[in-house]
Amino acid sequence: MLKPYLETMPDENGFFGKFGGAFIPPQLEEPFREIREAYDKLSKSYEYLHELRKIRKHYQGRPTPVYYAKNLSAFCGGGQIYLKREDLNHTGAHKLNHCMAEALLAKYLGKKKLIAETGAGQHGVALATAAAYFGLECEIHMGEVDIAKEHPNVVRMKILGAKVVPATHGLKTLKEAVDSAFEAYLADTETQMFAIGSVVGPHPFPRMVRDFQSVVGIEAKEQFFEMTGKLPDHAVACVGGGSNAMGLFSGFIDDPVQLHGVEPMGKGEKLGEHAATLTYGEEGVMHGFNSIMLKDAEGNPAPVHSIGSGIDYPSVGPEHAYLREIGRTIVGTATDDEAVDAFYKLSQYEGIIPALESAHAVAYAMTLARANPKDAILINLSGRGDKDIDYVIEHYPIPPKG
Structure with missing residues (x-):
């Protein structure tokens, strides 16, 4: 019997055909392996899934x-x-679906801080919300152009307790926010977890975020x-x-x-x-x-x-x-x-x-x-x-x- 698509894709290395994978510097290999192994375990854990269902409902x-x-x-x-x-x-927005799940994963790993990029600010607001719920620190990187354009969401992030870091290089939008967040994450992979905001990034994030969504x-x-x-x-x-x-x-x-x-x-x-x-x-x-x-x-x-x-x-x-x-x-x-x-x-x-x-x-x-x-x-x-x-x-x- 053929397995459902979601059980077969991506493969064990995070590839959807030729797309995907993890092309990352050596210093990120261990923290991303840690995230992948934790997700593989927790995605089949009754306690984790029960807690996630309770959060989603209540x-x-x-x-x-x-x-x-x-x-x-x-x-x-x-x-x-x-x-x-x-x-x-x-x-x-839909973003809280994966942000609450990623924050719960971060708690399991013993992380103290969530770090991420945002474009329109919806992922940033959702992650700041999840951080407040779980008692974690939160740092959001956002392009300077988007900070001006999406001011209401910037205010919401700050009210929720997040630190908003402007990305001031290049076009000062979403790509530059990702660059800035990755750089900040590289400085401390021990206490921080990068909570990627879409089905992008190195394996396992395209799979994880898809599954959460x-x-x-x-x-x-x-x-x-x-x-x-x-x-x-x-x-x-x-x-x-x-x-x-x-x-x-x-x-x-x-x-x-x-x-x-x-x-x-x-x-x-x-x-x-x-x-x-x-x-x-x-x-x-x-x-x-x-x-x-x-x-x-x-x-x-x-x-x-x-x-x-x-x-x-x-x-x-x-x-x-x-x-x-x-x-x-x-x-x-x-x-x-x-x-x-x-x-x-x-x-x-x-x-x-x-x-x-x-x-x-x-x-x-x-x-x-x-x-x-x-x-x-x-x-x-x-x-x-x-x-x-x-x-x-x-x-x-x-x-x-x-």
């Missing part, structure tokens, strides 16, 4: 609901649109079937690093459901105007893993842009690269303007203000619905837009409804 507020977006569906005049409401997860897809599959008696025809999620997408996709990976990953096309097709890695990138190693990445003329990580600070990353999770290569996923795009339009449409027709990252998936799904009038489309609404409203209003005036 602290995070899981399960989050699946919601039928009747008004938006009618506006699109096509397929039926459903939302997996991860914006209702505590802290306002799979609760999204497991819940969504059961909820959608309970609502309709069927599976959705399409599952749609935005992709930067790709944690929310792998969370949703995990529930349907072995089912006849078309999986769509939506990348940020930003302002155009020129290098530096977008962050559509799978669409325009090529194979390369960055931040300790082999995947698809956007490169400049010298072969270094290229500059990227997206209105969504959490998805402006010049690489992508190795599992996304693999699933695209084997034809299991369809890769689509949405521009800044399309994402803002979807941001306003969902707000005005459903009373739900989405994160700009999630709005990319909404924009794509609206087009998909118009082209497939008989289909049901499930979107992972991975975060809420509180953090984005000041920026959007400043740059994109509120349009009339319609």
Whole structure:
């Protein structure tokens, strides 16, 4: 009997086909081995899993609901649109699903401090929340540009007790935040644990974060079937690093459901105007893993842009690269303007203000619905837009409804 996909991928060395692995300096080999072995043990431990389930139910507020977006569906005049409401997860996004689990792992390892990068600030807020819950110190590295753009989340991190460290080199966004966090982690791997914020980085993080986020897809599959008696025809999620997408996709990976990953096309097709890695990138190693990445003329990580600070990353999770290569996923795009339009449409027709990252998936799904009038489309609404409203209003005036 064939094993389910999630039990076979990645392999023991962390590879999804040719993508993944752990390309790390010697001083990181032991701490990453320690994390991998601890996860292998705890992922089968009743005590660990029982504690995680208790946290998810009584602290995070899981399960989050699946919601039928009747008004938006009618506006699109096509397929039926459903939302997996991860914006209702505590802290306002899917990120807490893996942050609480990583913090629990850090406690098991006897670590005193969590260190991580963040783009839009959702991972940073979630990790600061987890650190407060477990009594750990927390240090979040964030690009200087994103600190200005996502001010509400910066304030939240500080209120929660985290130290926010600005990344001031390069483009001062997500890639530079990862660089800065890795450098700080290298200075002390004994008392700190790096809590990577997506399905990226060296093995075992792409697998670990996917497994922690799979609760999204497991819940969504059961909820959608309970609502309709069927599976959705399409599952749609935005992709930067790709944690929310792998969370949703995990529930349907072995089912006849078309999986769509939506990348940020930003302002155009020129290098530096977008962050559509799978669409325009090529194979390369960055931040300790082999995947698809956007490169400049010298072969270094290229500059990227997206209105969504959490998805402006010049690489992508190795599992996304693999699933695209084997034809299991369809890769689509949405521009800044399309994402803002979807941001306003969902707000005005459903009373739900989405994160700009999630709005990319909404924009794509609206087009998909118009082209497939008989289909049901499930979107992972991975975060809420509180953090984005000041920026959007400043740059994109509120349009009339319609």
